Amino acid sequence: MAPFDPEKAENLEDMEKQFAVKAVQQMSTYWSILEKIRGSQLRLTKMDDEIYEHFKETFPEFDPHGTIDEDQMKSKEGKERWRTFANKYDKTIEDFNFGTLLRANAKFEYGEKETVFVVRMQFYAIEIARNRLGLNDWIYEQNHPEEKKAAS
Numbered sequence: 458m459a460p461f462d463p464e465k466a467e468n469l470e471d472m473e474k475q476f477a478v479k480a481v482q483q484m485s486t487y488w489s490i491l492e493k494i495r496g497s498q499l500r501l502t503k504m505d506d507e508i509y510e511h512f513k514e515t516f517p518e519f520d521p522h523g524t525i526d527e528d529q530m531k532s533k534e535g536k537e538r539w540r541t542f543a544n545k546y547d548k549t550i551e552d553f554n555f556g557t558l559l560r561a562n563a564k565f566e567y568g569e570k571e572t573v574f575v576v577r578m579q580f581y582a583i584e585i586a587r588n589r590l591g592l593n594d595w596i597y598e599q600n601h602p603e604e605k606k607a608a609s
Contacts, residue, residue, distance in 0.1 A: 476556055480574070484558040484567055487584075492600045496584075496593030502550060505585050512582040515542050521586040524562040527573050543578035553578045563592035 490499065502508065512519070515538065529535050546553040554576045558567065565571040575583075587593050598604070 479555070480557050484572075488567065488596070491593050491596040493597070495591075495597045496588035497591040499588050499593075501581055501585055501588070504546075504549060508546075508578075508581055509585050509589060511542065511545065512586060516582075519583075519586070521563065521583065521590055521592060525559070525573055525583070527561065530573075530575075530579075539576070539579055542582070543576055546578055550578065550581070559583060563587045564595075566596075 530539065543553055556574055557577050557580045559573050559575045559580045560567055561571050561573050584593070
């Protein structure tokens with residue numbers, strides 16, 4: 458079988474639509490999980506601990522509480538740092554470099570202005586950090602207000 462040549466791909470528009478559908482499905486699935494389980498109790502991969510430590514080491518300036526600076530993330534230097542980070546997981550994380558959707562800030566739901574297109578390893582690194590810090594727990598609590606009252 459000949460290697461895939463994106464320059465000669467015929468139905469590029471159809472392919473882009475398929476990628477977009479997959480990204481939206483992943484986003485919906487993740488949101489649905491966060492509605493059912495506190496993010497702080499969720500594991501996204503078998504390697505969450507390693508990914509989290511590697512992320513903190515590689516991006517010590519990243520603040521999971523804040524809003525992602527998409528321009529910085531996608532700058533030449535940002536892309537190179539993230540590429541080096543993600544490539545470490547080439548053989549261990551399935552679809553590590555597939556495109557997916559990430560909320561720019563953990564305080565908001567997915568929305569047109571609140572969503573960034575990233576590769577899967579960026580999603581994992583940032584969402585694992587957010588979950589570890591309990592920043593996504595509000596999604597569960599919003600869907601289970603009776604539990605929040607009982608804990609008070």
